[in-house]
Amino acid sequence: MALNIETFSNAKGGNAFFKAIGHPLAARKATALLADLKAAPLAIYDPLGFARAFAEIYDLSGLDIQAVYVQDLEEIGSEILGQKAQPVTDLAAAAATKVLVTAFDAERLIAHVRHLLPAGTEVVSLDEMRLPEAMLTNRRNYLDSLNFATNLVFFRDGDGHHTRLATANYWSAYGARAPQAWCCLMDAQGTVLAEWQDALPGANASVVIDSKELRERFGLYTFTGSLFLHICGIAGHDIVKYALDTYGDDDAVLSCTHDANSWPADLYGGLPAPKEGEQVLLWVQNSHPAAVPAGSVGLNLMGDDAIAWLDEEIPPFGTRAIDTAALLPAARWPQQIEVQAGKHFVRPRYEVIANGATNPPRRRIAHANVERVDLKPDPRIPELANLLGKGFILPAPILPRERFRSIALPTPMSTCQANLPLALFAYDPQGKEIGVKRLGKLPRNHATSVDIADILDGQDLDWGHMELVYDFAEGGEADGWLHGLFRYEDKTSGHIAETSFGAHVFNTVMTYKGEPQSYAGRPPGLSTRLFLSFGPQPYRPLCHLIYPASTPWHAKSQTNLMLHDANGDLIAEQEVQIACGGSLLWQPAxxxxxxxxxxxxxxxxxxxxxxxxRLFGYHGLMNGEKAFSFDHMFGF
Structure with a gap:
């Protein structure tokens, strides 16, 4: 029951077509379009190959489709919408009074075949579903990715739970003149609760959307659902990045996570199984204006082919919490769960509830990651050590050990990863190696977590960082898509935070397959621009910056910390230096x-x-010894 749509390709980037037909505003127009098309015999002209994807999102069974015509010779004879595709040159013989052209910007496409239309035939196209022109960046090319800078946000308010999105207007820093945020808040059933459009402030200024403020602004009751966010009139980035704080009326509710990755995927990995006494809820946000059929979302233990399917429909744009124990009752940490998503939803968040530990129970939210289906082992990675040194590095903090436990769990994140040949290194703030644990060649279904205390073996280290890297001493394969989950347990309060991410090549002038990654321009990416939000009151921000290097780079960083107010005005600036291979743990104060x-x-x-x-950063919030949150930062 997976959707046969293209959402993202590492070769071509994001696909704007599914966003164009699945936008909430487009969906409303699609309802009227399809109702009109039911009135007469219909022919489909599919010049660009979009008809199948359109039918994945919208039910066309009520249409009287007489024939389907194509422009591409290679498509002739293939099955499209239950019909054998015919050459468009046969359109003149169509037994239809209406023709639907399944394309946007269709005026020229229609002009090319107008002479083939039977007399009196009415022609319509997907342009009937276009967004208002004022929302577009590039009005000449509707499917330009800059027209669809969208993302879904898990949003909740009520019963002591609140959510707060924070980002910056980085689009104006890239040249956008007057970007706007179009927002649509939907509840768990996909029903629209509020819809609004606000101008963004100046370049790099703070953008904050708080669920408590929305309830007051629109007079809303409690809700749990999705905030559909569309930034219009942008430049530079077509990706909407944000930090999301989940906080509560009680310190038991505090966590932070980030953007949902706006391209629904087939699979997600890195979902931790619950510990004894924990409940793990997977929050599924249907990304489309079509229901997710029952039996389309499933869970299985990583490395196990036995899938337990959710026997429940999720409505268009609906949000559902799936109790992992209901589908996989025997799963236990540090086992991992694989999510069968079928391109129905964006990267999901999960919520861990520590039942019985406190009253109310402590809660934390993090996210799973996209599991790649397009990779295969790369035999060159083991051979590149002489040129790329450490190669792919996944850095993560070691938080102050007197208060925190720091735990690492490698997570398979592509379907080709039959084994994970890994080692975990520990470093002090100056970049000195102080411990290592060679994990060998972990199987795909491994359940191996590492407490950093076991690596340090009594050594005197307060804080620093760890690096998960490939280690081929016992053989094994690698594809460059190395991921891990990092869990931090507060020994004082019992609060827990966790974050997960993937490895990159860092700080070397040599490039390999797009690494070292660059936010703008071609690789190598050798500079840093990270965003640290202050978060809701009374919490205080925390930041851990790591300077990983695949090969030796500058001995010290030249890092500027620039404090801004909400309008983007610079208040103060400080320079700090971080040792190559080291880290810096700090707070604004x-x-x-x-x-x-x-x-x-x-x-x-x-x-x-x-x-x-290029620095890699983590951020969080602190409230004395009561609670904390932690996640990796976003840059632009």
Whole structure:
């Protein structure tokens, strides 16, 4: 029951067609279009090959389709919408009074075949579903990805739970003149609760959407669902990045995560099984204006082919919490769960509820990751050590050990990963190696977590960082899509936070298959621009910056910490230096005065800028010893 649509290709990037037909505004127009098409015998002209994808999202069974015509000779005779495709030159013989052209910007396409249309035939196209022109960046090319900078946000408010999205207007810094945020808030049934459009503030200024403020603004009751966010009139990036704080009226509810990755995937990995006494809820946000049929979403233990399917339909744009124990009752941490998603939803979040530990129970939210289906082992990766040194590195913090446990769990994240040949290294803040655990060649179904204390074996280290890297001492294969989950347990409060990410090649001038990755321009990416949000009151931000290097790079970073207010005005700036291969754990109060922080305000933020190297960052919130949150940062 997987959707046969193209959402994202690593070769071509994101596919805008599914976003164009699945946008909430387009879906409303599609209802009227399809109702009109039911009134007469219909022919389909599919010049660009979009008809099948269109039928995956919209039910065309009520249409009286007489024939389907194509332009591509290779498509002739193939089955499209239950018909054998015919050459468009046969259109003149169509027994239809209406023709639907399954394309946008269809005026020229229609002009090419107008002489083939039977007399009196009415022609319509998907242009009937276009968004208002004012929402478009490129009005000449409707399917330009810049026209569909969209993302889904898990949004909840009520019963002591709140959510807060924070980002910056980085589009104006790339030249956008007057970007706007079009927002549509939907409840768990996909019903629209509120819809609005706000102008974004100036370049790099703070953008904050808080669920508590929305309830007051629109007079809403409690809700759990999706915020559909569309940034219009953009430049530079077509990706909507954000940090999402989940906080509550009680300290038991606190976590942070980030953007949902706006391209629905076939599979997701890195979903942890519950520990004894925990409940793990997988939050599924249907990304489309079509219901997810029962039996289309499933869970299985990583490396196990036995899939348990959800026997429940999820409505268009609906949100559902799936209790993993209901489908996989025997799964236990550190086992991992694979999510069979069928391209029905974006990267899902999961919520861990520690039942019985406190009253109310502590909760944390994190996200699964996209599991690649297009990779195969790369035999060159083991051979590149002489040129790429460490090669692919997955860095993560070691938080102050007196208070926190820092735990690593390697997570298979592509279907070709039959084994994971890995080692985990520990480093002090100056980049000195102080411990290593060679994990060997882990099988796909492994359940091996590593407590950093076991690596350090009593050594005197307060904090630093760890690096998960390939290690081929016992053989094995690699594809470059190395991932891990990192869990941090507060020994004082019992609160837990976790984050997951993938490896990259860092800080080397040599490039390999798009690495070292660059946010803008061609690789190598050798500079840093990270966003640190202040978060809701009374919490205080925390940041851990890591300077990983695949090969030796500059001995010290030249990192600027730039404090801004909500309008994007620079309040103060400090320079710090981080040792190559080392890290820096800090809070804004370490470098900025109380007056400066007060001037920045609760919607202020820090931009972390370095033109000499690429840093990898983690951020979180602290409230004394009561609770904390932690996740990796986004850059632009």
């Amino acid at each position: 370490d470098y900025f005065s109380a007056t400066e922080i007060e001037t920045a305000g609760p919607k202020g933020y820090v931009i972390i800028r370095d033109t000499t190297c």
